Amino acid sequence: MARFPVIKIVFAVVLLGLLIFFSNARAVKVLRESMLVLSKPLRRAAGEFRPEAEPQFILADMAELAELRRQNLALKNALGFKEERGINLRGARVLTYGQEFGKEFLLIDQGTAAGIQKNDLALDENRFFVGKVAEVYAEFSRVELASNPGEVFEVSIAPLGVRALAKGLGGRIFSLELLPASSVVRTGDLVSLLGIAGNRYAFSLAEVLSVQSEGGSAFKDGRASLVSHPETLREVFITESRQ
Amino acid sequence: MRNVFLILSIALAFFLEWLGARINFWGMAPPLVAALVFFWFWRMDLPTRAFTAVAAGFFIDSMSVFPFGAYIITFFLIGLLMELFRFLFANVRSLATQVTGMGIMLAVFFIVIPATAFILGKLRETEFVFPVSYSPWLGLGALAWVLIILALYAVLIKFFNLAKN
Numbered sequence: 562m563a564r565f566p567v568i569k570i571v572f573a574v575v576l577l578g579l580l581i582f583f584s585n586a587r588a589v590k591v592l593r594e595s596m597l598v599l600s601k602p603l604r605r606a607a608g609e610f611r612p613e614a615e616p617q618f619i620l621a622d623m624a625e626l627a628e629l630r631r632q633n634l635a636l637k638n639a640l641g642f643k644e645e646r647g648i649n650l651r652g653a654r655v656l657t658y659g660q661e662f663g664k665e666f667l668l669i670d671q672g673t674a675a676g677i678q679k680n681d682l683a684l685d686e687n688r689f690f691v692g693k694v695a696e697v698y699a700e701f702s703r704v705e706l707a708s709n710p711g712e713v714f715e716v717s718i719a720p721l722g723v724r725a726l727a728k729g730l731g732g733r734i735f736s737l738e739l740l741p742a743s744s745v746v747r748t749g750d751l752v753s754l755l756g757i758a759g760n761r762y763a764f765s766l767a768e769v770l771s772v773q774s775e776g777g778s779a780f781k782d783g784r785a786s787l788v789s790h791p792e793t794l795r796e797v798f799i800t801e802s803r804q
Numbered sequence: 805m806r807n808v809f810l811i812l813s814i815a816l817a818f819f820l821e822w823l824g825a826r827i828n829f830w831g832m833a834p835p836l837v838a839a840l841v842f843f844w845f846w847r848m849d850l851p852t853r854a855f856t857a858v859a860a861g862f863f864i865d866s867m868s869v870f871p872f873g874a875y876i877i878t879f880f881l882i883g884l885l886m887e888l889f890r891f892l893f894a895n896v897r898s899l900a901t902q903v904t905g906m907g908i909m910l911a912v913f914f915i916v917i918p919a920t921a922f923i924l925g926k927l928r929e930t931e932f933v934f935p936v937s938y939s940p941w942l943g944l945g946a947l948a949w950v951l952i953i954l955a956l957y958a959v960l961i962k963f964f965n966l967a968k969n
Contacts, residue, residue, distance in 0.1 A: 569854065569855070570850060570851050573854035577876055577877070580858070580862060581873035581876060593866040600863075604822060606819065659833070659869075660828055660833035661833065661868060662918060662942060663831040695869070705869060709869075731831060
């Protein structure tokens with residue numbers, strides 16, 4: 562009987578090894594998704610208590626104005642040769658907002674069955690960029706916030722269209738890098754994500770908090786904060802990053 | 805009956821954690837589920853603890869931003885560490901021993917989780933970036949939660965002992 566506990570522990574270790582080393586196997590993925598299905602009612606109940614979003618009318622208007630200016634310029638350059646196509650958006654309900662060690666994410670109720678793929682983009686109702694789809698199941702997806710550490714985006718800063726890189730630092734903060742030293746960037750300027758469909762579309766990502774330059778360097782740095790409030794979102798809109 | 809109470813209490817901890825995800829100290833959200841799992845670990849024998857670690861870890865890993873397996877491995881290692889801790893201390897029923905033991909397990913949890921995630925990320929060739937630039941404040945947030953949860957532990961243990969008697 563003394564050997565029985567040892568056999569149980571050995572079995573637990575073997576199970577642990579199988580789950581970790583075969584984490585991409587179909588059986589394990591089905592089990593993982595079933596955990597999400599089991600927890601869905603509890604998540605929905607917890608989600609009913611999320612705070613109300615403060616209206617962001619001014620920011621939304623500024624973002625729309627910057628987008629219209631950019632589209633106007635693009636259309637002037639390509640006049641008469643291309644038919645303008647609207648961007649495809651797919652709505653998804655937010656089940657949970659979560660935080661783990663400074664990394665924020667949203668769990669949504671759409672997955673591969675609805676055509677969502679990894680690296681698709683998530684927007685809020687103001688068309689502010691929230692983040693990218695990091696993991697997809699059949700009926701669920703996880704969206705990781707754009708400001709999470711490790712995320713890097715090519716951006717354009719309105720109104721002068723200054724190009725830079727926005728690097729996520731966590732805590733809803735971006736580091737703006739490779740800003741030309743001679744560029745004019747001010748606190749409050751809108752930072753937009755580029756790279757969608759050959760730069761035909763841009764989504765507002767952040768608001769510039771500060772800009773600092775080091776004497777003699779060809780570039781200056783800045784800080785920006787995410788404009789979206791993911792903890793208040795009840796739905797997001799998913800668009801393909803390949804459009 | 806005890807197993808039902810265990811599952812219900814962990815479900816409640818999940819609900820409170822999702823509810824409280826917006827409440828954080830310097831970016832660190834409350835680790836209520838992990839804290840409750842360690843509370844139950846103290847009251848289990850090693851084989852049961854091993855299975856509970858795999859089951860609870862699997863459930864959390866399914867919806868975690870960390871590479872899959874980080875919580876399973878962490879809970880398993882902490883389950884083993886707890887066995888060592890209980891072996892070293894004569895009176896495992898005393899409030900002070902329990903609170904100290906679980907406080908140490910929580911502190912180890914905050915270190916082992918990102919370390920395991922980093923190693924798994926390297927092994928799977930998927931980069932896991934720990935928020936290095938934010939980490940000094942995360943450490944402070946973790947310390948704040950350990951202190952709060954220790955106070956909650958003392959209350960929970962008193963309540964649990966009263967319920968048993």
